Amino acid sequence: MFFDQYDRFYTTSQTSPFPHRLNGRHQAIIARNASIISGKRVLDIASHDGRWSFAALQAGAAHVTGIEPRRELIANAHETFAHYGVEESRFDFQCGDVFDLLSAQSFDVVLCLGFYYHTIRHAELLDKIERTGAQFAVIDTEVTPTVDEVAEAPSDDPRLVFANPYSVQLLSDPVDDQQMAWQDSLTRNGRTLVGRPSRAAVKYMANHFGYACETYDWSSHFQARPEQAASMVDYSEGWRDTFFLSKR
Ligand SMILES: C[S@@+](CC[C@H](N)C(=O)[O-])C[C@H]1O[C@@H](n2cnc3c(N)ncnc32)[C@H](O)[C@@H]1O
Numbered sequence: 001m002f003f004d005q006y007d008r009f010y011t012t013s014q015t016s017p018f019p020h021r022l023n024g025r026h027q028a029i030i031a032r033n034a035s036i037i038s039g040k041r042v043l044d045i046a047s048h049d050g051r052w053s054f055a056a057l058q059a060g061a062a063h064v065t066g067i068e069p070r071r072e073l074i075a076n077a078h079e080t081f082a083h084y085g086v087e088e089s090r091f092d093f094q095c096g097d098v099f100d101l102l103s104a105q106s107f108d109v110v111l112c113l114g115f116y117y118h119t120i121r122h123a124e125l126l127d128k129i130e131r132t133g134a135q136f137a138v139i140d141t142e143v144t145p146t147v148d149e150v151a152e153a154p155s156d157d158p159r160l161v162f163a164n165p166y167s168v169q170l171l172s173d174p175v176d177d178q179q180m181a182w183q184d185s186l187t188r189n190g191r192t193l194v195g196r197p198s199r200a201a202v203k204y205m206a207n208h209f210g211y212a213c214e215t216y217d218w219s220s221h222f223q224a225r226p227e228q229a230a231s232m233v234d235y236s237e238g239w240r241d242t243f244f245l246s247k248r
Contacts, residue, residue: 001026002022002023002026002030002031002058003019003022003023003026003051004019004023006054006058006084007019008083008084009022009049009051009054009080010022012049012050012076012077012079012080013048013049013073013076013178015048015178016179016231020227020228020230020231020232021231021232022051023228024221024225024228024231025140025232025242026055027221027225028140028216028218028221029055029111029113029140029242030052030059032216033059033109033138033244036136037056037059037060037109038059038060038061039060039061040061040062040107040108041061041062041063041064041065041106041107041108042056042061042063042064042065042107042108042110042111043064043065043067043102043105043107043109043110043132043134044064044065044066044067044111044113045067045098045111045112045113045115045125045129046067046068046098046112046113046114046118047066047067047077047093048068048070048073048077048114049076050073050074050076050077050078050080050081050091052111052113053066053077053091054080054084056109056111057086057090057091061090061109062090063089063090063091063092064090064091065092065093065105065107066091066092066093067093067094067096067098067101067102068093068095069095069097069182070182073178074093074095077093078093097182097184098115098125099119099124099125099128099184102128102132103128103131106132106133107132107133107134108134108135108136109135109136109138110129110132110136110137110138111137111138112129112137112138112139112140112141113139113140114179115141116139116140116141116142117141117142117143117171117194117195117196117197118194119181119194119195120168120186120195122195122197122201122202123205126205126206126208126209127209129209130209130210130211134247135246135247136244136246136247137211137244137245138242138244138245139202139206139242139243139245140240140241140242140243141240141241141243142196142234142240143196143197143198143199143202143239144167144169144196144198144199145238148169149165149167149198149199150163150165165201166198166201167197167198167200167201168195168196168197168198168201169195169196169197169198170193170195171193171195171196172191172192172193172194173191173192173194174190174191175187175191175192176190199215199241202241202243203243206243206245210247210248211245211247211248212245212246212248213245213246214243214244215241215242216241216244218235218236218241
């Protein structure tokens with residue numbers, strides 16, 4: 001399992017650094033897409049302790065840029081990369097809010113992992129991703145549970161849909177928590193507004209920005225690896241999913 005060889009990542013974050021979970025996500029996010037990532041310039045939005053930037057480089061990415069507002073997490077990433085001897089010319093961690101930093105930078109592949117439900121600016125983020133020129137993106141996000149969703153859009157015309165399946169569930173995040181949203185202009189009393197989109201909403205927005213969108217088959221994944229399900233209940237219970245966006 002990938003992270004067993006690089007087990008510093010089990011200690012450099014308090015955000016679900018469980019071996020089965022990190023290795024299960026690695027299978028879906030990196031291993032499945034290794035041939036797409038290899039040789040490419042990758043952007044890792046919300047790069048945290050560098051876990052996915054590192055995994056992308058090990059999968060052969062030419063260069064990785066991480067954007068992360070929490071300075072201490074970037075420091076952890078730098079220490080870990082030095083520990084495992086990653087050449088400094090292959091990565092760059094930028095400290096700040098993705099909405100402030102991401103403009104006029106170009107990338108081939110974008111990883112947006114564990115962040116899409118820590119913002120209310122979903123469409124704007126996809127706009128920024130598309131403007132990087134990325135041909136492929138992975139969005140790994142909490143979604144509204146399937147039971148909360150309207151099964152099918154009753155009409156092809158979204159302006160005539162009354163039971164609209166393209167929903168975003170409003171939530172708020174405490175901004176002093178390492179795994180949550182960063183303080184921004186929407187923050188009041190220590191919390192900021194965020195939203196958890198439905199699967200249909202993610203696909204709808206991806207399509208709008210010119211990406212075909214498919215999801216990882218988590219159900220087959222857990223059939224083959226039942227030992228991982230306990231530390232991945234958000235995926236196994238259907239309220240988190242992994243979306244692959246390919247430019248049409
Ligand atoms: C749940 S963690 C996900 C970490 C990692 N990407 C993963 O999937 O394992 C959310 C991360 O988003 C970062 N974050 C929060 N607000 C952000 C913002 N406005 N721009 C960039 N990153 C942000 C947090 O600091 C935290 O590292």
